[in-house]
Amino acid sequence: MSNPQSGGTPPPHADPPTPYRGPTRQQILALRNRYLTPALLTMYRDPLCLVRGKMQHVWDESGKQYLDAFGGIVTISVGHAHPRIVDAVRKQIATLAHTTTLYLHPAIGQYAKSLAEHFPDHSGLEVTYFTNSGSEANEIAIMMARLATGSFDILALRNAYHGGLQTTMGVTAQSTWKYPLPQGFGVHHAAPGYCYRCPFGLEYPSCDMRCARDVEDKIRFETSGQLACFIGEPIQGVGGVVDPPPEFFRIVYDIVRQHGGLCIADEVQTGWGRTGEHYWGFQNWDVVPDLVTMAKGIGNGAPLGACTTRREIAEPMAQRHHFNTFGGNPVSMVQGQATLEIIDDEGLQKNALIVGRHLKRRLEELKDRHPLIGDVRGKGLMLGVELVEDRASKTPATAATADVLESAKDRGLLLGKGGLEGHVLRITPPMCITTNDADFLADTLDHALQTATTQSHP
Numbered sequence: 001m002s003n004p005q006s007g008g009t010p011p012p013h014a015d016p017p018t019p020y021r022g023p024t025r026q027q028i029l030a031l032r033n034r035y036l037t038p039a040l041l042t043m044y045r046d047p048l049c050l051v052r053g054k055m056q057h058v059w060d061e062s063g064k065q066y067l068d069a070f071g072g073i074v075t076i077s078v079g080h081a082h083p084r085i086v087d088a089v090r091k092q093i094a095t096l097a098h099t100t101t102l103y104l105h106p107a108i109g110q111y112a113k114s115l116a117e118h119f120p121d122h123s124g125l126e127v128t129y130f131t132n133s134g135s136e137a138n139e140i141a142i143m144m145a146r147l148a149t150g151s152f153d154i155l156a157l158r159n160a161y162h163g164g165l166q167t168t169m170g171v172t173a174q175s176t177w178k179y180p181l182p183q184g185f186g187v188h189h190a191a192p193g194y195c196y197r198c199p200f201g202l203e204y205p206s207c208d209m210r211c212a213r214d215v216e217d218k219i220r221f222e223t224s225g226q227l228a229c230f231i232g233e234p235i236q237g238v239g240g241v242v243d244p245p246p247e248f249f250r251i252v253y254d255i256v257r258q259h260g261g262l263c264i265a266d267e268v269q270t271g272w273g274r275t276g277e278h279y280w281g282f283q284n285w286d287v288v289p290d291l292v293t294m295a296k297g298i299g300n301g302a303p304l305g306a307c308t309t310r311r312e313i314a315e316p317m318a319q320r321h322h323f324n325t326f327g328g329n330p331v332s333m334v335q336g337q338a339t340l341e342i343i344d345d346e347g348l349q350k351n352a353l354i355v356g357r358h359l360k361r362r363l364e365e366l367k368d369r370h371p372l373i374g375d376v377r378g379k380g381l382m383l384g385v386e387l388v389e390d391r392a393s394k395t396p397a398t399a400a401t402a403d404v405l406e407s408a409k410d411r412g413l414l415l416g417k418g419g420l421e422g423h424v425l426r427i428t429p430p431m432c433i434t435t436n437d438a439d440f441l442a443d444t445l446d447h448a449l450q451t452a453t454t455q456s457h458p
């Protein structure tokens with residue numbers, strides 16, 4: 001039920017940060033406009049300036065508080081300025097900030113061991129290559145798969161996002177994120193398990209998983225029949241929180257393996273307990289990948305990415321020199337280690353399950369009352385709300401989505417946006433949010449949807 005008392009501003013923080021005294025918002029904007037690449041994106045009609053964060057909250061330069069339900073794009077997993085992370089990073093940076101992997105350091109091996117211990121028993125997922133970002137982790141994973149199989153062709157899914165470098169832009173499959181440049185050599189895109197917009201016009205389960213089975217024909221007709229790998233997000237994030245039917249990945253992985261391909265799970269958004277029931281997104285689908293790529297929530301804000309695989313898959317990379325200056329940096333390593341320990345010690349996966357279930361129920365209630373909502377989906381604290389102009393045509397409600405984001409922001413709630421047409425609200429807060437925060441979020445969204453509906457149909 002909607003609470004008429006809330007939906008105004010978030011309950012004030014018990015321990016708000018000290019007031020900001022830096023350059024004004026106008027000065028910050030002027031610097032950005034003059035000295036930063038015009039390719040940078042901003043959210044909101046008036047770009048928002050955030051200068052402080054504490055756990056699930058952030059503050060702008062005027063001292064206005066927001067519930068951060070986007071988490072710096074699914075990156076703040078345990079909370080802004082978490083004291084244990086601040087402490088660990090402060091100590092490491094004051095001791096030794098950088099050496100490179102040319103030298104031994106305890107943090108990298110210890111962290112790689114902790115990571116290995118978080119993968120399923122007997123998966124063999126044990127050796128890690130550290131990078132600075134998710135794009136790099138995916139580039140490495142694809143290169144390892146090509147080297148290990150001796151094959152070149154890659155299968156990916158339409159509506160995927162895997163990064164912005166040459167290979168990863170190639171496996172990404174949303175025109176909005178692709179430049180008209182050579183990219184994606186050997187990449188083939190199959191249909192995702194996007195039931196709300198089934199490309200075959202079918203309905204689950206009578207569809208007999210046509211989308212997943214179509215992979216066989218993609219391979220037979222578009223490739224040599226031998227694959228290097230398949231790469232897929234367990235739940236497509238940037239594509240608008242698209243979670244497939246339960247059998248989807250099992251069928252795809254089976255077909256890919258019959259054609260000699262390795263399976264890469266891109267866990268950049270879905271890892272670290274975010275999906276609630278499981279620690280890794282792939283576990284929701286009862287598959288075990290051959291390579292797992294990670295970034296974002298792995299380090300709660302550290303420039304940290306990783307690719308973990310089995311030793312025999314990593315081995316062929318040793319035939320040449322390969323190097324990443326900052327990969328495995330001691331500061332990133334202790335930040336990653338602290339993040340992982342906090343997720344375990346503070347029970348954040350369980351919290352993602354409990355608060356996520358409550359929030360999803362609240363969002364489904366909103367769907368009953370707001371025709372603008374076409375679909376509510378996702379797992380744990382990775383939820384999506386797809387907005388449509390009308391439920392029959394399912395025309396993406398892009399303008400209304402922008403209005404909802406604005407109105408929520410004005411009321412102290414930061415949401416994300418995704419989908420090819422920018423018409424899916426993405427909800428991926430730090431995993432420390434409470435049920436009260438979830439209620440504030442749902443009530444605020446209720447108001448924002450009302451406002452957007454009134455604006456488009458006054």
Ligand SMILES: Cc1ncc(COP(=O)(O)O)c(C=O)c1O
Binds near residue numbers: 134163266268295
């Ligand atoms: C699923 C997924 N993979 C890879 C990436 C690329 O990560 P990065 O921006 O750290 O390069 C992203 C970024 O949004 C992502 O969502």
